[in-house]
Amino acid sequence: MSQIVLSKDTASPPDPRDLNAWKGVWVISEPAQGEFPAVTAELLSKGRELSDRLGVDLACVLLGHGLPEDQIQDAVSRGADRVLVLDHPELADFRDQVYGDVIAALARLDRPEIILAPSTTTGRAYIPRVATMLETGLTADCMGLDINENNVLVQTRPTFGGNLMAGIVCPAHRPQMATVRPHVLKPLPEDRSRKGSITRYEPGQDLLSSGIRVLESIHEEIQGPDICQSDVVVTIGRGVESEEYVNMAQELASLLGGCIGATRPVVDAGWASENFQIGQTGVTISPKLYIGLGVSGAIHHTVGIRASEIIVAVNKDPNAPIFDMATYGIVGDVKQILPLLIKSIKERRC
Numbered sequence: 001m002s003q004i005v006l007s008k009d010t011a012s013p014p015d016p017r018d019l020n021a022w023k024g025v026w027v028i029s030e031p032a033q034g035e036f037p038a039v040t041a042e043l044l045s046k047g048r049e050l051s052d053r054l055g056v057d058l059a060c061v062l063l064g065h066g067l068p069e070d071q072i073q074d075a076v077s078r079g080a081d082r083v084l085v086l087d088h089p090e091l092a093d094f095r096d097q098v099y100g101d102v103i104a105a106l107a108r109l110d111r112p113e114i115i116l117a118p119s120t121t122t123g124r125a126y127i128p129r130v131a132t133m134l135e136t137g138l139t140a141d142c143m144g145l146d147i148n149e150n151n152v153l154v155q156t157r158p159t160f161g162g163n164l165m166a167g168i169v170c171p172a173h174r175p176q177m178a179t180v181r182p183h184v185l186k187p188l189p190e191d192r193s194r195k196g197s198i199t200r201y202e203p204g205q206d207l208l209s210s211g212i213r214v215l216e217s218i219h220e221e222i223q224g225p226d227i228c229q230s231d232v233v234v235t236i237g238r239g240v241e242s243e244e245y246v247n248m249a250q251e252l253a254s255l256l257g258g259c260i261g262a263t264r265p266v267v268d269a270g271w272a273s274e275n276f277q278i279g280q281t282g283v284t285i286s287p288k289l290y291i292g293l294g295v296s297g298a299i300h301h302t303v304g305i306r307a308s309e310i311i312v313a314v315n316k317d318p319n320a321p322i323f324d325m326a327t328y329g330i331v332g333d334v335k336q337i338l339p340l341l342i343k344s345i346k347e348r349r350c
């Protein structure tokens with residue numbers, strides 16, 4: 001199968017201020033060997049919506065080595081019109097310089113007006129490099145993406161220490177670049193009947209040279225339940241004043257087949273491991289059921305729970321901000337409500 005050779009000189013650098021020279025939406029896939037990455041499916045769903053609004057194509061960029069054909073096809077089933085594939089032994093191990101150079105060279109050739117990338121460890125490493133090489137702006141960790149009346153991408157994210165949600169635009173340069181964390185967006189259902197084109201590129205040696213050599217890759221197993229995959233998360237806030245009630249919250253989580261989550265003060269107090277901290281400096285979750293016990297609802301925390309299907313809040317303060325986003329609110333003392341919840345679940349199961 002013929003491949004288009006990509007090098008630093010394949011395309012003359014387009015002017016980032018020539019808005020008409022850039023067209024289409026890109027989603028850069030998270031590198032993965034096995035299943036189609038969930039975060040890529042989430043980004044493709046938003047990419048589909050944005051490209052439909054603009055009346056342009058949606059492309060998914062896949063980089064790696066030995067990329068399974070299934071994964072390439074999955075990109076189409078998840079919403080892409082085009083799949084741009086870069087499969088090369090030098091792309092087997094992630095190196096931010098090489099990934100950045102290859103993606104920037106491809107962007108100069110294909111010229112998308114919007115680039116979306118996952119806000120993961122790898123995405124965060126290469127994407128600022130790409131934005132700098134393309135001489136454009138980048139908004140990290142967006143919570144929302146929309147198109148305004150001027151067909152400009154509005155990138156919503158917390159700002160001023162998380163106290164405000166700001167709509168950020170990049171009106172005078174292209175491409176408009178944004179990253180989104182996993183679990184913020186909902187993926188589209190797979191549609192195997194969708195059709196799309198596949199274009200393969202061969203990255204030249206000038207894009208692959210790097211001072212970084214990967215000697216070994218070690219995959220770390222996550223100990224205990226994975227909060228990001230759990231359908232039920234029972235979250236301990238500072239209102240759960242003592243360890244006795246922390247243990248009770250854990251019991252409630254086990255009864256519901258879920259795991260615990262925590263706010264930052266609870267992690268700082270050593271009541272929960274930092275792996276369970278939810279929010280701006282923790283993880284983003286999208287469970288079917290989130291229960292917040294003595295959680296005030298500070299924006300630094302709630303940015304991590306917005307994608308939850310049902311939010312139940314228990315707080316003794318009727319004016320606590322968490323009630324503004326709760327599906328069900330219980331105004332009361334956690335010390336009374338928590339034992340009642342556990343008792344009632346146990347009784348129903350007898």
Ligand SMILES: Cc1cc2nc3c(=O)[nH]c(=O)nc-3n(C[C@H](O)[C@H](O)[C@H](O)COP(=O)(O)OP(=O)(O)OC[C@H]3O[C@@H](n4cnc5c(N)ncnc54)[C@H](O)[C@@H]3O)c2cc1C
Pocket residue numbers: 161162236237238239240241262263264265266277278279280281282283293294295296297298299300301314315316317320332333334335
């Ligand atoms: C840059 C930055 C990043 C941050 N990142 C994060 C983050 O990732 N995650 C995070 O969680 N926080 C984060 N924070 C901290 C965040 O601003 C809040 O301080 C924190 O989320 C509050 O945690 P809380 O709701 O447990 O505690 P509090 O705000 O102290 O709220 C406790 C709540 O419990 C209620 N309560 C008290 N006693 C009872 C009782 N007996 N029964 C029922 N209700 C009771 C109170 O009415 C109150 O609403 C960050 C802060 C900054 C500045």
